[in-house]
Amino acid sequence: IDLIPTASKRSVGKKVLFHGNEITVCSLEDAVIENPHIAIFSAGTEVSIEWAPRFAERQTFVIDNSSAWRMNEGIPLVVPEINAGSINNNTRIIANPNCSTIQMVLALMPLHRNYGIRRVVVSTYQSVTGSGVSAARQLDDERKGVDGKKAYPHRIDLNLFPHGGKFLNNGYTTEEQKLVDETRKILDDNGIMLTATVVRVPVYGGHSEAINVELKNAYDLNEVRELLSDTPGITIQDNVEANEYPMPLYAEGKDDVFVGRIRRDESIPNGLNLWVVSDNLRKGAATNAVQIAEYLVTNKFV
Structure with missing residues (x-):
């Protein structure tokens, strides 16, 4: 090469x-x-x-x-x-x-192919590394008590804020709109209803996402686990008895997308909840x- x-x-x-x-x-x-x-x-x-x-x-x-x-x-x-x-x-x-889109669609893809997706509600908890070197330096400086250059409009250490990218006229941010538009394009279905909220959090290791999915057809929870487990690039971490679930602390430096907290949404028919974590600099980019x-x-x- x-x-x-x-x-x-x-x-x-x-x-x-x-x-x-x-x-x-x-x-x-x-x-x-x-x-x-x-x-x-x-x-x-x-x-x-x-x-x-x-x-x-x-x-x-x-x-x-x-x-x-x-x-x-x-x-x-x-x-x-x-x-x-x-x-x-x-x-x-x-x-x-976009980094947050990649990890989400990898988890959504087997669900969409097998059951069809009607609606997705996603809240992301995104690492400072998604904003670049200057944001990581701001977090470093704040943890050291150093008054350095600011990449964000607010303090990020010991804080979080619902602001990723620029605000658009519809009230969403550019990061939120990317999740909506890119997901539809990748899954080749403009009929999927999506809404997103992006939150910036003071971690380095990766992005986390709470994903609520409304499927078109009934599903079996064990079958969902098998479908996700068989998907290339996905690792299941879902042993709540042992307090095992995806976290950016352990996703950092790894290529896989980690999925856990797989459970039925009991408030609607065919609802499903997932917690998805991935290193945004690896699989996300x-x-x-x-x-x-x-x-x-x-x-x-x-």
């Missing part, structure tokens, strides 16, 4: 280690003329909008981690375990979903992108 590390002008010329060898970081201008088979973008929306089409024009498959292309018609929004088949040679740009790249190689797209 030949790696072409690429970054902004301030990092061009620096060295990175890859398989024990030092490789020089180059510019986007230099990288695109190398005609790479695959380019993984994680540089934000503006860079992606400008540069992803330029790489795609050279027949490079672009896997983009930003929100730039996710809702574009004709651009596949891919979680490989669910809809890798949406990738084809005519779509050179592939969108990586990097791991999913790498899995897409592996799919491209394994299926001889490159």
